[in-house]
Structures are given as C-alpha cells and as structure tokens.
Amino acid sequence: MTTMTLNQLHPNATGVIEAIHAGQDLRRRLCGLGLRLGIRVRVIRQSPMNGPLQIRIGHTDLILRRIDAANIEVSPA
C-alpha cells in the first residue's frame, strides 16, 4: 500500500495514520488531540493561500498547518 502525507490528502478524503515524524514533545501533543497511529483522520477543508487544514478525528475537529501535516504519514482509506 502506498503512503502519503496528511497534507496531500484531498478534502473529504480519509486516511489512516501510519507514522508521525515529530519530536517526543509534539507527538504527545498530537496524541492528546487524538492523532495517534492507526487512527482514521479525515480532511474537511483547506484554507486558501496555503493556509491550515481542518481535519476530523472521531468527534474532534482540529486545525493544523500544512507544514506540520507534512510530518504525518497516512495510507488512504
């Protein structure tokens, strides 16, 4: 299966988190917000002009910048 990074997912596409390339610190923060390995995440929309992404994990909606999303690997689901 091919993996891609979270910022490459199109709006309305869903992916399963395969890897998170981030320091221990950021990993924990992401984990606290529900971004963990094996979790399904859906991209809701992208802010124009290369702005942040809105993503959904379970019942939580988050915004994060594309530059940070590029460190999260997902497999399309």
Add this chain to the structure above:
Amino acid sequence: MKRVAVLGMPNTGKSTLFNRLTGAGAHVGNWPGVTVDLLAAKILLGDAMVEVVDLPGFYNLHGFSEDEQVVRRFLETQPVNLLLVVLNSSQLDRQLALPLQLKDLGIPMLIVLNMIDESGRLGVRIDLEKLEAALGGPVLTMSAKFGRGLEKVKSELSQQLLLHPKLKSVDMAAFDQDQRIELELDALVSQSVTSPIYLPPSATDKLDRVMLHPWLGLPIFFLMMFMLFQAIYGLGTPLQDGMGWLLDHIKTDAVVPLTAHWPAALKSLVLEGVFDGLGTVLTFLPIIAVFFMLMAIVEDSGYLARAAFLTDALMSRLGLDGRAFVMQLMGFGCNVPAIMGTRIMRSSGLRALTMLIIPFSLCSARLQVIVFIVAATFSPVAAPVALFSLYLTSFVMAFLTAFLFRKRYHSHEPLLLELPPYRLPTWRFLGIESWRAVKQFLAGAGGFIIIGVMLVWFMTHFPFDAVPAGPATLAGRLANLMTPVFSPLGIDALLSIALIFGFVAKEIVVGALAVIYSVGPDRLSDVLTARLDWVQAYSFLLFTLIYTPCLSTVAAIKQESKSWRLALLATAWPLMLAWLTSFTFYQVARALA
C-alpha cells in the same frame, strides 16, 4: 484547609464548571514556583471550607508546553485532597487518556463527564460503571453550561472529601508510561464508549460551509470584526464618556471647592496629578468590561478558532497566528483591552509579539488628535488621503515590527487548535469574566498609571512659579535639550512638549497644545494653520501615531507579561521607529519640495 484541583483538556467546559462551583468569589492566587496566575476560590462544601483551584487546560502530563508545565509544577509543589477531572463526554475516545495518566499520581479523583447534552445528541453511549472500575474513582455526568447535575457533583465532592481528609502530594515517579496508556485507552474506550460511526452532517458543518468558504470566509470575517468593533466601542465609548463626565463633575463640584484655599502647588498636585491620574484609570473600566464581555461571546461561540483558520495564511508568515490579528484589529478601538485580550493565546512568545504590535493600532484617542490636526493643516481634498495614509502606516508598522521580532519572540508550539462546534455562549458568566478583568486591571495597572500621570504632572508644573507647560518647566527644559533630536523632524520645542503630555494619554495632546500656545481650544486650529506647513504637520502626525503607546498601554503590557523588559521594549522600540519614520519623511519631503 482542604484543596481540590480542577483539571481537564482545553474546550471541556472546565472554567464553566469552576464558575458554577465558585461564582464570582474567585480570586487570582499566587503559588510558589508557578509563573502564571491561577484562579482559586474558597467555598463551603458540606460543613468544610474547601479551596478550589482552576488549573490551565492541558493535554498531557508529560508535555512541555507552558500550560503543561504549570500543571505539573502545581501538582509537584501543592498537596491536594482530590483531583476534579473534567472531560468532554463527546470526545472520550481521546480524553480518557488524561484520567488514565492521572490515576498513576496516586491521588483520589472525581471524574466529571461534561457536555452530556451534546454527546447525547451525537448518540454517544457511555458505560459509567466500567469507567469507574477502570479509573478507580466515581464518574458523574453533567452539563456545566445548563447546570444539570451540578448538585450531584457538589454532594459527591463533599462525600469524597470526607473519605479523603488528608492532603496528599503526588507520586511523580509514576511518569512516562505513554505506550501502556495508549493500549489501556484503546481497551477502555472500546469497552465503555460507543458512538455512531457515521455522523450526520451537523448544524456546525452546514454553518462552516459558509463561514469557512474559500472566498466568502474572509469577507465574512471582516464583517464580523467590524460588527464586533462597532458593538464594543459603540457600547463602551458612551460609557467611557459618561465616566469622564461624572469625573469632571466630581472635580469641579467637589474637589475644586475643597482645595480652593490650598497653596497653588498642592492644589495643582491634587487636581492635575492625583485626581487626573485616578480619572485616567477609571475611564478605562467601562471599555474593559464591555470588551471582555463581547470577546467572551466570540470565544465561547467557537468563532475565534475559525478566525485563526481563515487568517493564518498571512499571519504565520509574520510569526503570529489569526488570534493575534483579531486583537490587533480590536486595538483600533483602544489598545488596553486588546493587550489584555491576548490572554486567549497560551504561548508566551506569541503573546509577547502580539503585545508589541497592538500599540501601532491607531486607537480612537489618537484618532481625535490626528483628525484635529489634519483638519487644521490639510485642504479638505487632501485631508482624507492623509488620514487614510496614516491608517496604512499603522498596519505597515505593526507588520514590520512582527517581522523583525518574530525570531526573538516566537511560539515554540505549532498551531494546533481545536475547532469546537458552534455553541451559544454561557450568558450567565459573561458578567463574571468582565468583572475579573476590571479587577485585575485596577490591581495590576492602576498604581503604575497614577504614578506616571503624577510624574508628567511634575515635569510640566515644576518649578511651581513657572507658567505650566511653559519653557521654564522641567518639560520645557527637556524639550529645549531635545531640540537637536526633534528639529530634523520639523518638530519644534513647543510641539515636543505636547508629545511629553501625549505619553499620559493621546487624547490630551490637543488640550496640551492649547495650553502650550496659550490660546483657547477654539482658536488653536488657526494657530496651527498659521504655524505649521503640511510637511511639518504630517511629520508630527506620523510621530504621534507611532511613538510610545500611552502610559496605560505600557502598564497593561507590564501587567499581562509580568516583564519589565517587554514593557521597556514596547516603549523604546516605537519611539525609535517613530523618529526614523518622521525623519525620513521630513527630509525626503523637504528635499523634493
């Protein structure tokens, strides 16, 4: 005394629950080793007085964000009887990680699943008994917003405090077991929480399709900001004027007669030093109260996070985020509440940078001065252009400052914000929020402002036999001394005395000019027309716009950042920038003319 710590992730309604429990009686407490203000209140539970402390929202006990460190530091140093853990019941799939971590601390817990109304609507089913068994403490459901389940939480709290009468310190050895907790979390969630896999599109989704629309979103944002601005200052300014009117009456009807027979110097000290200083502080109160009430609505409704989503593309390049932009815009009414409003940002670097740029927002006090001088020195055709160019300058200076200082004061935390569903604000507590902000402004900034006003009074009135604000006073002599600095800007000694007054509050610059030129305010406009050409006038306007924010803004920065360094930087940097801008403009304009 018994002590309960209230903990939870952000956006769990933790503060609403705290307000429910404690009402308006909460105060800002200082704790040894904890660098931020925490709200605490003493309440009667059962027959015992209990201290309840509201800790900042945090995601993870191991994290290194500033809030996480505050929570950890507090737990390490302050023994407590009980942890009151607040969870958002519709997000248990991730939030249960928190009580699983906290369980290892070895302190009794009472777990409250909040927003039970929302999770019920979403179809989330929770097995409370399984949760109680796994977490080792009672689990209750409630809706803090509507007060449902509050009595049960209170009685369970007193019950638990009877069972655990001794203050306990945490067992910090039990840290760093993330792996295990992730497994436990998955197991616990699958056992005790069921939620529908497919969510029907909610009202929030539908609303977001418009509010966050790729090209409608920003226009709507600016419209919302405009309406918010109008509401805050449309409500606040008349109140501020009312307060000014009241103070004027107290002054002329009570203080002036009272001091009529006092020696001139003492009379002037009381009237123009102490009383005006006090007046400066008091006139800010209505606007701060209104500001915090309306900002709380914007925050509670969930729109603030969406504003961040819409404006981040621009702001991230400047080292800021969208919330900073909202505060910058609000600063165009008055800088002081906007500075205090930066509290919504949790990273201290980001807050500091925002506090540095807000003073460049052309506030309504500066607008009064600018409009007056523009009208006196520009033709009716050129006046609007001049005014518009000053607004533009205001943004340019703010963005330039952010750009230059973005490395020094940057956020160590990536932008990771929850986008909560749209909610109606908790009207009941709006009053409490704004009352707290007013109290903090009085306690934190009041003294500083009064001392500053008295200092400027002294400079412009000493020696007492000289004409006030005249060349023989300390201010006059200082202005004389500064002539080499100001003459390359086309600003003469008389005008620079007005700038010294302007440090107290920008709106008194016009009055000060009238005193300095010893004419009535009605004739001031003619005097300015006769004495200043447009190049000089514009140079003076640029300086007035950019230089040191008023004393109250500096006081607010000091109070909010707890840093003299930042307050000093926020004074010195704009002064330097103002000089450079006016100098460049004046010299270029003169060379071209």
